[in-house]
Amino acid sequence: MSTIRLTLLALVACVPLLAQAAPHQLTTAWPVNVGPLNPHLYTPNQMFAQSMVYEPLVKYQADGSVQPWLATRWRHAADGKTWWFTLRDDVTFSNGEPFNAQAAAANFQAVLANRQRHAWLELANQITDVRALSATELQITLKSAYAPLLQELALPRPFRFIAPSQFIDGGTARGIKAPIGTGPWRLASSQLNQRDVLVRNERYWGRKPALQQITIKVIPDATSRAVAFETGEIDMLYGDEGLLPLDTFERFRHHPGYV
Structure with missing residues (x-):
């Protein structure tokens, strides 16, 4: 990876020290809308926004380890082909529906019903069955032992x-009704080629964000x-590829008013 790209990744969030953002609100920009935010599909769904709205059973931490998230613990059979996950019992979706093993199994089945779309991910090829054993116990069966199972469950999608309740025709391959997840944010509104607004999920089971609202303006040109x-229309720049012209990036990087 080039030094320039490493530096860019390290400084992807430039924030003016004197930003006049409304209390508990933040405005940023992205080249395109965040999309319909189907958790089980790819473009035009923007991965950073999917990760704000939806959550995994296990999650990567800053040190690269995989830790419990919607699942509190797990175990597997001696042959490595069957895994059992115990789920949290205090989680709801942002619309108030309970998150439980039945909901988790339905989501796995929706992904596997569109298995060819996810053939790049070996776990999607390995899973043969997913079922709820109780409200908090989920069983996943594989063709054979697969060591990276936890790592692939922790990925942002699928x-x-x-x-x-937001499935269409019993699944997600043909779209979703609305992006209702368990994450700390929910999509409140979307205007094509204009903006997307995410607001704090007040039903969130974990630590709620300090911000109440994030507005993402659609600005295609870097x-x-x-x-x-610079003019204060947005408070933060986030991302890497094509975010800024390199000369502008260097100017921002050395500006004492930005962090």
Whole structure:
């Protein structure tokens, strides 16, 4: 990886020290809308926003380890082909529906019903059966022992969970009704080519975000995003690829008013 790219990744969030954002609100920009936010599909769904709305059974931590998240613990058979996950019992989707093993199994089945779309991920090929044993016990059966199972469950997609009431035709391959997840944020509104607004999920089971609202303005042009940042139209720049012209990035990097 180049030094320039490493530096860019390290400084992807430039925030003006004197930003006049409304209390508990933040405005940023992205080249496109976040999309319908189907947790089980890819483009045009933007992965960073999917990760704000939806959650996994297990989650990567900053040190690279995989830790419990919607699942509190797990175990597997001696042959490694059957895994059992114990789920949290205090989680609801942002619309109030309970998250339980039945909802989790339905999501796995929706992903596997569209297995060819996820053939790049070996876990999608390995799973032969997923079922709820109780409200909090989920069983996953594999063709054979698969060592990276936890790591692949922790990826941002496709093994995350939407309220089953939002399935279309019993699944998600043809779309979803609305992006209802268990995560700390929910999509409140979306205007094509204009903006998306995410608000704090007040039903969130974990630590709630300090912010109440994040507005993501759609600004396709990198130079225009830089101007919006300098003029205070947006409070933060986030991302890497094509975010800023390199000369503008260098100027921002050395500006004492930005962090």
